[in-house]
Amino acid sequence: MGQFLADIREHRSFVLGFAPIAALALAMGVGAPLAIQSLGDRIPVVGALLHAIGIAFDPKILYLPLGMVFVTLVSLGIEAAGLGYRDSTVRRILTNRSPSVRTDLFYFLLRVSGLTALIAFLVSFGTFGLLVGWIEQRVDLRVLQHVENPAVQFAAVALAQSLAFYLFHRLMHTKLLWEVHKVHHSAEDYNPLLPYRNHPIDFLGATLLGALFAAVLGAGAEVVTAWSVANGFYQSLVHSRLQWKWKWLESVVITPAAHRVHHSTAPEHFNRNYGILTFWDWLFGTYYAPRGEPAEIGVADRANFNTDRYFAEMGLVVLRWLGRARAGRG
Numbered sequence: 622m623g624q625f626l627a628d629i630r631e632h633r634s635f636v637l638g639f640a641p642i643a644a645l646a647l648a649m650g651v652g653a654p655l656a657i658q659s660l661g662d663r664i665p666v667v668g669a670l671l672h673a674i675g676i677a678f679d680p681k682i683l684y685l686p687l688g689m690v691f692v693t694l695v696s697l698g699i700e701a702a703g704l705g706y707r708d709s710t711v712r713r714i715l716t717n718r719s720p721s722v723r724t725d726l727f728y729f730l731l732r733v734s735g736l737t738a739l740i741a742f743l744v745s746f747g748t749f750g751l752l753v754g755w756i757e758q759r760v761d762l763r764v765l766q767h768v769e770n771p772a773v774q775f776a777a778v779a780l781a782q783s784l785a786f787y788l789f790h791r792l793m794h795t796k797l798l799w800e801v802h803k804v805h806h807s808a809e810d811y812n813p814l815l816p817y818r819n820h821p822i823d824f825l826g827a828t829l830l831g832a833l834f835a836a837v838l839g840a841g842a843e844v845v846t847a848w849s850v851a852n853g854f855y856q857s858l859v860h861s862r863l864q865w866k867w868k869w870l871e872s873v874v875i876t877p878a879a880h881r882v883h884h885s886t887a888p889e890h891f892n893r894n895y896g897i898l899t900f901w902d903w904l905f906g907t908y909y910a911p912r913g914e915p916a917e918i919g920v921a922d923r924a925n926f927n928t929d930r931y932f933a934e935m936g937l938v939v940l941r942w943l944g945r946a947r948a949g950r951g
């Protein structure tokens with residue numbers, strides 16, 4: 622604790638500089654939906670327009686940015702408690718912000734503020750909002766509507782959403798989309814901020830697929846919330862340096878050590894451990910039991926990432942993606 626306070630004192634210029642930016646990002650995440658909603662409520666044309674493009678806001682949308690901040694802070698605390706402050710991400714954020722960690726903070730603020738979603742909306746020429754709205758309103762299968770037991774519902778949601786995640790993640794590793802997914806893999810510091818380190822196009826695809834599976838299942842609101850919270854914590858902690866070396870756990874979920882294999886630069890680790898539940902990787906033959914720590918994590922063309930030119934870097938990803946997609950190269 623003494624060291625933590627000493628680090629804060631020593632790096633107070635970062636804390637004082639970062640705090641207003643983080644507060645602004647949170648204010649945007651919470652404030653923008655509220656502002657748009659009140660505008661839609663007051664001006665019928667705006668309301669109708671928002672509804673038509675699928676952004677009729679529910680105030681519950683505010684839970685998302687607040688939830689992301691809460692989950693991240695608690696996960697950082699859990700990691701610090703497990704590893705000790707000296708080896709924690711909190712300490713690296715405070716005292717040793719490598720270019721990779723700075724990029725992580727950028728993507729975290731981008732997501733919390735809602736700018737990631739806004740960029741996804743813009744680069745898809747509005748079809749992103751339209752599709753999510755359409756899925757939520759029209760895909761009305763609700764296969765779980767007669768299942769009363771919330772525990773059974775939760776198990777069904779966990780199985781289905783983890784399968785959706787597995788398939789989508791595999792798709793991101795194909796030649797067609799790897800250039801976009803590289804943003805996540807270009808992290809050179811393994812830490813609980815990484816679930817948010819995704820290109821807006823990656824985010825767009827994951828959001829659409831998640832919305833589709835949720836609409837097909839139609840689980841109760843409490844069950845959906847419970848899954849979102851559990852998955853939020855899982856995604857943060859699986860990117861921590863914690864070990865979770867219990868064998869029984871390794872056979873249930875992809876542990877932090879197993880996901881570090883997924884981030885490894887060693888060829889024998891490529892395209893392994895995509896999932897949340899070990900079952901899917903085992904079933905599709907992509908499971909790789911972690912043995913020791915990977916020598917290095919990251920991507921081959923590291924010069925293209927962590928350049929501190931955050932928006933330019935994000936745009937260049939799209940240019941390389943389109944160029945390579947046409948040339949048929951990964």
Ligand SMILES: [Zn+2]
Binds near residue numbers: 790802
């Ligand atoms: Zn991946």
Ligand SMILES: [Zn+2]
Binds near residue numbers: 805815860880884
């Ligand atoms: Zn990851």
